[in-house]
Amino acid sequence: MTPTFDPKLDLTFERFVDVPPALIWKAWTQPEHLMPWFCPLPWKTIHAEIDLRPGGIFHTVMQSPEGQTFPNIGCYLEVIENERLTWTNALLPGFRPSRLHQDEETGAFFFTATVELFPHGDGGTRYVATVHHEDEAGCEKHRAMGYEQGWGMALEQLVAYVKTW
Amino acid sequence: MTPTFDPKLDLTFERFVDVPPALIWKAWTQPEHLMPWFCPLPWKTIHAEIDLRPGGIFHTVMQSPEGQTFPNIGCYLEVIENERLTWTNALLPGFRPSRLHQDEETGAFFFTATVELFPHGDGGTRYVATVHHEDEAGCEKHRAMGYEQGWGMALEQLVAYVKTW
Helix, strand or coil: CCCCCCCCCEEEEEECCCCCCCHHHHHHHHCCCCCCCCCCCCCCCEEEECCCCCCCCCEEEEECCCCEEEEEEEEEEEEECCCCCECCEECCHHHCCCCCCCHHHHHHHHHHHHEEEEEEEECEEEEEEEEEEECCCHHHHHHHHHHHHHHHHHHHHHHHHHHCC | CCCCCCCCCEEEEEECCCHHHHHHHHHHCHHHHHHCCCCCCCCCCEEEEEECCCEEEEEEEECCCCCCCCEEEEEEEEECCCCCCEEECECCCHCCCCHHHHHHHEEEEEEEEEEEEEHHHHHHHEEEEEEEECHHHHHHHHHHCCHHHHHHHHHHHCCCCCCCC
């Protein structure tokens, strides 16, 4: 379902790109095709695990240029091929509630993200990525981390990558 | 999907009852048929709201014999008619992460619950209710609240109620 967008709690990102939804879907849902573009360079995605069904694992590990690693683990909530992908880090695989909020040192926050793909023009896509937070603090933290630039760079990398296919 | 059962984190409850899955499903998924049985007496369920799809609201309000009210709000994760119903209080409707964990005064804990219905014998059901927690503390709290007795009494009320149809 489409969650309600709350400008105080949520961030959204929209772009029109000249590759079709099916290629973007493939790049989002297959580990070997996610890793090349998922992190804005010079960061890297060094691990990706995907079980593409509601409750299935979505696990990535990012690596900073200094070699520090940052795991992200969550599960999918909605999987509608070539159209909509929703996942959260508030639930672990199998829908178990996450303990992430107990570990204040990490500065981590819960979110639910949705990527929506709409066919646009001749073989293009309207790409909409929305992230829902539990509170304004989480939303602000995400914004300050560079949500807009981060998703923008990653999407540029994605488009460049799928054009090599 | 079937989550992994962890005896340190999870509670499960199994009964064989002599009413069929379809009637139990109806009693779980329609507000007017949920309210009569959902709380062990002398507690009452004074409000129920159900939007039966992944991400849809599952909201109930329980009332103690002294008149105190206790809201529970969450969303559905899996809706497989007459077979399996999964919901969580870790996500609000539309899959937004819940702030419940921020409010320590309530003593609330996150859980994901699944009710599974298996046809059994001649018009009966094997009824399995499993609740997954983020940690042992949440699991213990739930156990101490009387999980086993609570679900047992509620199920007895459910069976007695649907037999009146």
